[in-house]
Amino acid sequence: MRIAVDAMGGDHGPATIVAGALDGARRAGVGLTLVGQTDMIQAALATHDQTGIDIEVLDAPDVIGMDQHPAQAVRRLPNASILVACRAASSGSAGAVVSAGNSGAAMAAALLVLGRIPGIDRPAIASFVPSERGRTLLLDLGAVTDPRPAHLVQFARMGSAYAERVGGIASPTVGLLSNGEEPTKGNQLVQETFPLLAALAGIDFYGNVEGTDITQGVVDVVVTDGFTGNVALKVAEGVGALVVAALRSEVTATLPRKLAALLLRPAFRAVGSKLDYSETGGAALLGVNGAVVIAHGRSDAKAIANAVLVAHRAASQEVVAHIGAAIAAPLGAANPSGPATPTP
């Protein structure tokens, strides 16, 4: 299998992407399709050992900026790297796509080129976040800011399938993010979604979960709308950064503290690695007809390598086929797609 990597995306440029992609491909034992401006990719490749990796370079002269309007850019720049990468996945020459570029453009390109899995109305962005018991899959992280209850039901099924195949979690539990645990809590969307999930066959629905439950690892999958999910993920990143900044300032305040902190360096590093979002390998775009991993724009080489590993796992574990099968399965007692059409 080959993983197509959008070499032009990300804040750090092609050199970082290529370095991370090579590392990830070597660790995953897969071939690499590097997509972007050929001269820049070749220049980046020249500085690395490529032994044992089957590398292909696909030229994509157009570049989509991080601040360009996604849908417009995708229409106007047919030879942008993310589109060429998606076409490689669509034709079957690549098994998965990784991009750290404009995430809206990656979504638009994936929808345009790969299309949706039958039965999925709206794709969602899902990522594992660190928890006290390991990690929790959180979705949606921003693809659908105003979903309907039926969309959240689809997110629950996709998240459950992804957590099982890529996270290696047998029968994952699924929670609905709310402002309280009781079934009566929640905004209107959550209150309408709760009974649909409770009646849904094929997933292990736990009930409502609160913000604290995400990091406590109360459930394996947390489902929410893309607005709340995006805020939750960024609050988590922000608090992590705040704690690190406060610790750094305190442990370097005096010389004895500095010396003690030196002794604790491996401990700090272990904590940092445990809570490092780059270790989780980017977010998966679930619901499109292909394995697409969206890495953070500020991804370093390590984050890109992890994204390649996740993309490889999503492709080899046939996440798309499993989501398709989950969506095609009977819904159970409730039918979230249309309240007027009861399940026979």
Next chain:
Amino acid sequence: MRIAVDAMGGDHGPATIVAGALDGARRAGVGLTLVGQTDMIQAALATHDQTGIDIEVLDAPDVIGMDQHPAQAVRRLPNASILVACRAASSGSAGAVVSAGNSGAAMAAALLVLGRIPGIDRPAIASFVPSERGRTLLLDLGAVTDPRPAHLVQFARMGSAYAERVGGIASPTVGLLSNGEEPTKGNQLVQETFPLLAALAGIDFYGNVEGTDITQGVVDVVVTDGFTGNVALKVAEGVGALVVAALRSEVTATLPRKLAALLLRPAFRAVGSKLDYSETGGAALLGVNGAVVIAHGRSDAKAIANAVLVAHRAASQEVVAHIGAAIAAPLGAANPSGPATPTP
């Protein structure tokens, strides 16, 4: 001035509440009205030095449990401590109310007994959270899960007035929580609210802010719906707990690390105190016609003491009057209360 403290609320019982209330009253230099079952309050008081504090005990035989339905409980238990405390504030015998009990019941009681400030449709819960620059006021934290744009505009005005009076921040900047900084980002509610806030006179509107911006302290006040605000606050608490748990496990992993950690204890304590939500002194219920502070159910004595200090500050800084004046002021170019009624 007296602060009425609901002595029955909270997970730790009257002994903890009374201890914290005495400490807070002494530090604030205010009198105390302890409300609840007299025998329990007297028993708690007997174990403390009461010198120099003007203490009054108001009997309230009814107790509202943490899991009781707020509106029903408030109707069925007219002599519950939170209702008696609100009546003390309503009659003027107390200047403010503090409760760590059922927060829904506190809201219902405050609305019933104190009523709303004219011009406020829905009260909001606001709390300062730690940030890299000090602290940020976040509201709403769960009072209104499905607000309309006009409600968020009222929250912005109330939050700005509260940050100025209680936070001591001159001309606070106000941000609208969204999933991106651009004015086009956001769910439908945010997109409809943005132009109203941009056109609003009397507040310093910064624009959209992201989840990371709360802890970075990009603005002084962050406005959001009660569902998202509640999730954001609880995610922040959860991540804080996750970091502490990870640090504890790592720094106690070996004997040398334990010794080094001992040297860093003051540093850890300083970080803990900086990020400790109990230091912020509970959440203010803004929009009701009185100063009401809702403390966390799990508040220890320190948190209750801080809540008393915040309640005293809210009352002495006349937050209610300032919110009333802010709401009565002209809206500026836009009129969020009704699109069909343009401002003359």
